[in-house]
Amino acid sequence: xxxxxxxxxxxxxxxxxxxxxxxxxxxxxxxxxxxxxxxxxxxxxxxxxxxxxxxxxxxxxxxxxxxxxxxxxxxxxxxxxxxxxxxxxxxxxxxxxxxxxxxxxxxxxxxxxxxxxxxxxxxxxxxxxxxxxxxxxxxxxxxxxxxxxxxxxxxxxxxxxxxxxxxxxxxxxxxxxxxxxxxxxxxxxxx
Numbered sequence: 001x002x003x004x005x006x007x008x009x010x011x012x013x014x015x016x017x018x019x020x021x022x023x024x025x026x027x028x029x030x031x032x033x034x035x036x037x038x039x040x041x042x043x044x045x046x047x048x049x050x051x052x053x054x055x056x057x058x059x060x061x062x063x064x065x066x067x068x069x070x071x072x073x074x075x076x077x078x079x080x081x082x083x084x085x086x087x088x089x090x091x092x093x094x095x096x097x098x099x100x101x102x103x104x105x106x107x108x109x110x111x112x113x114x115x116x117x118x119x120x121x122x123x124x125x126x127x128x129x130x131x132x133x134x135x136x137x138x139x140x141x142x143x144x145x146x147x148x149x150x151x152x153x154x155x156x157x158x159x160x161x162x163x164x165x166x167x168x169x170x171x172x173x174x175x176x177x178x179x180x181x182x183x184x185x186x187x188x189x190x191x
Contacts, residue, residue: 010048012038018059022099026056026109026117053114056106060120063102064127071131079139080186083158086132087182090162095175104163128159136189146191158185 016037020029031052035042049055070089076082093099103124110118132155139145165181 009038009040009044013045013048013055014059014062017055018063018102019099021056021059022097022102022105025105026113031055053117056114056117057120060103060106060117060124064120064124067124068127071127079135079142079144080190082135082139083132083186083189084182086135087162087179087185090166091175091178091182094166094170094178098170100166100170101163104166107163125159129155131155132158139189143191145189149189154189158189161185 013034016034017029020033020037031042031045034045045055049058067089071086074082074085076085090101093101103121106113106117106121107125110121113121129152133151136145136149136151136154140147140149140151145151161181162178162185165178169175169177169181
């Protein structure tokens with residue numbers, strides 16, 4: 001049995017929902033908003049996604065998987081360069097798309113998220129912590145990253161700081177501040 005592939009309408013719905021959630025969070029959009037942007041009736045969305053939680057879960061899962069693929073494609077020769085490329089994913093989202101990390105936005109809405117959406121957010125951050133922790137540990141093994149750092153704890157600090165710096169940089173309309181924060185975090189980790 002083959003997995004059903006999303007059609008162009010389902011993809012348009014997912015992409016529109018993602019953009020709206022990145023802008024306004026889980027509570028900042030409705031099926032009616034999506035229908036108006038996509039050019040369909042809101043009842044048509046229910047054909048692809050029965051409920052708002054179904055749609056939000058699908059969007060968060062796709063975002064998490066896409067981010068995982070992007071981190072897997074990062075190629076650099078040093079831990080610092082890997083961390084810079086990783087941080088560049090956040091910088092690009094803010095500067096080119098004028099958006100925030102979807103899971104960062106959803107984390108702010110956690111008290112109103114359905115459990116399965118909260119689970120996707122938690123999986124996203126677990127993926128990020130693991131990826132950065134591995135980079136730091138490899139950097140410690142080569143002497144590039146400070147050995148007195150707890151790699152797992154610094155990974156959480158690194159990801160959380162990028163998320164927070166992204167939010168603040170957007171709020172004060174200074175996207176370049178995110179790059180400065182990224183540079184400072186990398187400097188803190190160097191041996």
